[in-house]
Amino acid sequence: MITDFKNKTAVLTGAGSGFGLECARIGARLGMRLVLADVQQDALDRAAAEIAALGAEVLPMRVDVSKAEQVEALGAATLARFGAPHLVFNNAGVGAGGLIWENSARDWEWVFGVNVMGVAHGVRVFTPMMLKAALDDPGWRGHIVNTASMAGLLTPPNMGIYNASKHAVVALTETLYQDLALVTEQVGASVLCPYFVATGIDSSERNRPADLAASAATRSQQVSQAMMGKAVGAGKVSAAEVAQKVFDAVAANQFYIYSHPRAIGAVQVRMEDILQQRNPTDPFAHKPELGEELRKALRA
Ligand SMILES: NC(=O)c1ccc[n+]([C@@H]2O[C@H](COP(=O)([O-])OP(=O)(O)OC[C@H]3O[C@@H](n4cnc5c(N)ncnc54)[C@H](O)[C@@H]3O)[C@@H](O)[C@H]2O)c1
Numbered sequence: 576m577i578t579d580f581k582n583k584t585a586v587l588t589g590a591g592s593g594f595g596l597e598c599a600r601i602g603a604r605l606g607m608r609l610v611l612a613d614v615q616q617d618a619l620d621r622a623a624a625e626i627a628a629l630g631a632e633v634l635p636m637r638v639d640v641s642k643a644e645q646v647e648a649l650g651a652a653t654l655a656r657f658g659a660p661h662l663v664f665n666n667a668g669v670g671a672g673g674l675i676w677e678n679s680a681r682d683w684e685w686v687f688g689v690n691v692m693g694v695a696h697g698v699r700v701f702t703p704m705m706l707k708a709a710l711d712d713p714g715w716r717g718h719i720v721n722t723a724s725m726a727g728l729l730t731p732p733n734m735g736i737y738n739a740s741k742h743a744v745v746a747l748t749e750t751l752y753q754d755l756a757l758v759t760e761q762v763g764a765s766v767l768c769p770y771f772v773a774t775g776i777d778s779s780e781r782n783r784p785a786d787l788a789a790s791a792a793t794r795s796q797q798v799s800q801a802m803m804g805k806a807v808g809a810g811k812v813s814a815a816e817v818a819q820k821v822f823d824a825v826a827a828n829q830f831y832i833y834s835h836p837r838a839i840g841a842v843q844v845r846m847e848d849i850l851q852q853r854n855p856t857d858p859f860a861h862k863p864e865l866g867e868e869l870r871k872a873l874r875a
Contacts, residue, residue: 576763576828577661577716581606584657586649588640588697589667591618593774594722594767597818598664603631605822610653610660612638613667614782632657639784640667640693641685650700659708659717662825665697666722666767668740669779672799673792674873675735682736685787690740691747694721698751702762709761717762718825720832721748725770728842731858733799733869752830763828767821770835771806774814798872 577583585602589595591613602609603626611626613619616637623635634656638645653660668690671682678686698719705717726734727741748766755762775781777800783789792800817834824832833839844856859866 576826577718578826580662580822582608583661584608584610584653584659585662585664586610586612586653586660586697586701587664587666588612588638588693589722590635591615591622593776593814594769594772594817594821595664595666596622597815598666598821599626600629600815601818601822602662603629606631607662608632608634608657610634610636610649610657612636612640612649614639639689640665640696641688643692643696646693646696646700650704653701654704659704659715660701661705661715661717663697663701663705663717663719664722664821665694665719667693668722668724668776669782670734670776670803671736671779671796672734672803673736673796674733677793677795678736679790681787682789685783686736686740687743688787690737691743694744694747697721698747702751702755705762706759709759713761715761718765718828719748719751719762720765720767720821720825721751722767722769723748725768725833725835725838725842727766727768729845729858730855733795733873734803749830763825765821765824765830765832767817767824767832768834769817770812770833770838771810772812772814772817772834773807773810777804777807795873798869802869 585607587595587599590599590611599609609631611623619635623633627633636649638649671686708715721744723744724741726738727745730738752764812834820832848855
């Protein structure tokens with residue numbers, strides 16, 4: 576639990592846009608030192624200039640979080656410049672969709688590389704340095720926030736690759752919480768599970784590396800892209816509000832962070848399916864016209 580953020584260090588991945596950038600803005604206002612990591616150089620440059628102009632000390636680094644050695648270099652640079660970070664936000668992520676059997680091997684490699692291995696590398700690199708700082712100083716406090724999604728708690732159709740990756744992040748982070756509790760009271764963990772929020776997530780393909788290039792989009796992938804764009808664009812909660820929830824949760828040592836608490840009802844239905852050994856409930860039961868539209872689009 577970190578209650579006073581002033582002069583503390585935060586590492587944020589995916590800091591060039593969306594939740595990462597909004598958290599950097601809040602961190603700067605709170606007087607934090609900020610390590611900004613992103614794979615998109617122009618977005619990173621803009622973010623670093625803006626955050627530095629707010630008066631914060633900034634270390635920007637172009638990092639592809641799916642690459643072990645690049646996250647290790649980020650860890651080494653952070654340690655050399657600021658020492659162990661107090662707040663680590665493993666947040667970089669990408670979206671992809673379509674019927675699950677239509678995703679290519681490259682789709683799996685890209686989405687799991689960024690969404691799952693990116694978080695795994697962040698945890699692997701930063702947790703040991705945080706634990707060492709905690710051991711050296713009983714007053715030291717740290718916190719790790721990993722970004723999953725409501726798709727880490729639900730299994731909406733036509734976006735299985737994303738659901739599977741975000742379920743992995745929830746499981747990884749719940750276990751991180753339990754593992755940390757075995758060894759320290761000084762370092763905590765939270766998982767961010769947003770619902771649809773307007774960010775750059777619906778144009779994730781902009782940062783897809785050439786060696787994992789997408790094949791021509793199938794019909795289901797086009798439908799998924801269109802629906803995702805619509806849902807994200809219609810989001811009523813802003814990325815800035817979600818970022819504030821992240822800081823509030825860190826200060827309160829709250830594990831699950833939701834952008835849309837009302838969406839949790841669907842998690843309860845899913846859990847009841849599991850507990851009662853009932854087949855998965857129709858996710859469109861409350862909005863049958865949406866299910867009908869999707870079925871029509873995919874069967875046409
Ligand atoms: N916006 C939503 O509706 C929503 C909902 C649930 C979860 N999320 C999750 O929130 C996180 C942040 O996404 P966002 O919504 O702010 O989208 P965003 O696209 O605005 O920001 C994501 C940032 O991650 C960066 N990035 C992409 N691949 C990277 C890589 N390999 N290495 C380093 N950086 C990389 C991008 O350049 C971008 O700046 C993601 O994990 C996403 O899955 C978003």
